Amino acid sequence: MSLPARIVTLLVAFLAVAAGVAFLCVHYLLASPPTVDYSAGVAANTGATVHVVMQEDPQNTVSSHPDWVSYFIQDPKTGAWVHTTLFSVPAGSKIDMTILGYDGCTPLRNNLWSGVTGTTGGVAFENGKPFTVLNSWSGCNVGHTFSIPAVDLNVPMGSPSLTATLCGTSPCTTNNPHETMTFSFMTPRKPGTYFWQCRIPCGGGFIDGFGGPMQTFGFMTGNMEVVS
Amino acid sequence: MAASPIEAGHAAGRAEPNHGLRIFLLWLPVAVAADLVIWIVWAPHLPPGSMSDTAHSQQWSIQFMAVLAAPVMAFVLIFAAYALIVWRHREGDDEDGPPIHGHARIQATWITVSAVIVLCLAAFGSYELAGTGFAGAGAGEGPSAIWTPTGGTPLQIQVIGQQWRFTYRYPQFGGFETTALMLPVNQPVQFNVTSLDVIHSFWAYQLGVKADANPGVNNIAFTTAKHTGKFIVRCAELCGLWHGAMTNYGNVVSMTAFRAWAAKTRVQLAAVTAALPPYATVYDPTVIPQINKAVAKSGITGANGYYYPPNDPVQP
Numbered sequence A: 001m002s003l004p005a006r007i008v009t010l011l012v013a014f015l016a017v018a019a020g021v022a023f024l025c026v027h028y029l030l031a032s033p034p035t036v037d038y039s040a041g042v043a044a045n046t047g048a049t050v051h052v053v054m055q056e057d058p059q060n061t062v063s064s065h066p067d068w069v070s071y072f073i074q075d076p077k078t079g080a081w082v083h084t085t086l087f088s089v090p091a092g093s094k095i096d097m098t099i100l101g102y103d104g105c106t107p108l109r110n111n112l113w114s115g116v117t118g119t120t121g122g123v124a125f126e127n128g129k130p131f132t133v134l135n136s137w138s139g140c141n142v143g144h145t146f147s148i149p150a151v152d153l154n155v156p157m158g159s160p161s162l163t164a165t166l167c168g169t170s171p172c173t174t175n176n177p178h179e180t181m182t183f184s185f186m187t188p189r190k191p192g193t194y195f196w197q198c199r200i201p202c203g204g205g206f207i208d209g210f211g212g213p214m215q216t217f218g219f220m221t222g223n224m225e226v227v228s
Numbered sequence B: 001m002a003a004s005p006i007e008a009g010h011a012a013g014r015a016e017p018n019h020g021l022r023i024f025l026l027w028l029p030v031a032v033a034a035d036l037v038i039w040i041v042w043a044p045h046l047p048p049g050s051m052s053d054t055a056h057s058q059q060w061s062i063q064f065m066a067v068l069a070a071p072v073m074a075f076v077l078i079f080a081a082y083a084l085i086v087w088r089h090r091e092g093d094d095e096d097g098p099p100i101h102g103h104a105r106i107q108a109t110w111i112t113v114s115a116v117i118v119l120c121l122a123a124f125g126s127y128e129l130a131g132t133g134f135a136g137a138g139a140g141e142g143p144s145a146i147w148t149p150t151g152g153t154p155l156q157i158q159v160i161g162q163q164w165r166f167t168y169r170y171p172q173f174g175g176f177e178t179t180a181l182m183l184p185v186n187q188p189v190q191f192n193v194t195s196l197d198v199i200h201s202f203w204a205y206q207l208g209v210k211a212d213a214n215p216g217v218n219n220i221a222f223t224t225a226k227h228t229g230k231f232i233v234r235c236a237e238l239c240g241l242w243h244g245a246m247t248n249y250g251n252v253v254s255m256t257a258f259r260a261w262a263a264k265t266r267v268q269l270a271a272v273t274a275a276l277p278p279y280a281t282v283y284d285p286t287v288i289p290q291i292n293k294a295v296a297k298s299g300i301t302g303a304n305g306y307y308y309p310p311n312d313p314v315q316p
Helices: A003-029 B005-012 B017-047 B053-086 B104-130 B256-267 B272-273 B289-298
Strands: A035-037 A049-057 A068-075 A086-090 A095-101 A124-125 A129-131 A143-146 A153-158 A179-186 A191-196 A221-227 B157-164 B165-170 B176-178 B181-185 B189-197 B200-204 B209-213 B219-224 B229-235 B246-254
Touching: A049 A086, A049 A143, A095 A143, A095 A153, A124 A153, A124 B104, A129 B017, A143 B005, A153 A179, A179 B157, B017 B181, B053 B104, B053 B219, B157 B176, B157 B200, B157 B209, B176 B256, B176 B272, B181 B256, B200 B256
Parallel strands: A035 A086, A049 A095, A086 A221, B157 B189, B181 B246
Antiparallel strands: A049 A068, A095 A179, A124 A129, A124 A179, A143 A153, A143 A191, A191 A221, B157 B165, B165 B176, B189 B219, B200 B209, B200 B229, B229 B246
């Protein structure tokens, strides 16, 4: 093989490897679930009300981890359920949150998180009934929590009756047994990324129940993007 | 062939200058200046500050050791620079250096000075750590503290690490647990640090306190805050996805403000406190009766405590 041919071959091989590495980085490391936009058309820092709707399921049959518990977020424009845990809301606005709880119960490791904090009035509602504490140890009636540490928000999510047959296909529909959890809170006036998480050890098969879906975007943790 | 100037100098038996004196005269002002700069200018800004007795003690230790180390470092640098300049290779000098057979006085001096410095540092460190009236290390001492502060019964604050937040329990105020860390000024505090899941590390930077939070272990650390104000708390042990966000601010307030806060918080959190297990130095979620009772109700099957060890892929 001539020298120019060898040089060209070497360059092509090098570029192929570089392209492969770049693809891996982009595809696996930088890949992220979509962000559901709840901020469009709402002015920031006006106290405007934004209605965010989510659901938590016992599984995620639309993902490559069908046995992982998962949150879904409803697209406000289409009403479709999106497999993501990222959503954006306007700064300084009132969020009316509705979370449909389809998953069964698991007790908290720390029952402190049975208490409601950070909501308007320090209260949340389960099927319209107000509560300030949903004791996850008294009756195994809590499926997950929705917690944003940076704003001290924590709300335990009620779970369907112990005898109910849980939804088996995601996203679940309101025909399946569920609890409707509602609460309100104010978003910070300062734009930024505020992570949220579940505090129930629901990562089945992982140490302390805190691996897998608990540490993966699109399942039991995500970001609330506060935009100005 | 004509002899080089160096050869000519050697041949003439030129007297060597007193290098030791020269180096000493160069070193002395540099060492004194360095120590003065450290003592007067740098010391007040050394980490972690002086918000607590432990922090101040650490700052003083760093200051003291820096003052000891600076002359040593200055000597090494000056000696190296002197050697590079004075004993550098000169053009035309192909002669071998003189054979070295050792110098008992220099070696004895070197070993003695090094030994004295190291022993002084060891004695100083030990005295600072354990001496009466000092502040301890600010580090976790394990469940049986080897050093305890003087000056009355410490305020007990339990630090509970969990993915991904520290919570704080106050057993002397009804055992309420909160996400806010509040402590009174000029009051010895005993942090009882533990974890509910993986290993975390409680690092109250400005207080000079850092203690590992291990599951099943009560790691005790002491401090006494000397100034009011905010301090930052970070997790110093990589503990999962949101380790970097496992941070919050603590507050040192007056004793009056602390008592008012504790009384108010105790009432506010009464309903949640009732749902907590009795105060204990450690919590093993796998054997807390209420958890196992709830799990039994749910019909979840799995290993002890139903919290899914790595080899037990049981789903709820």
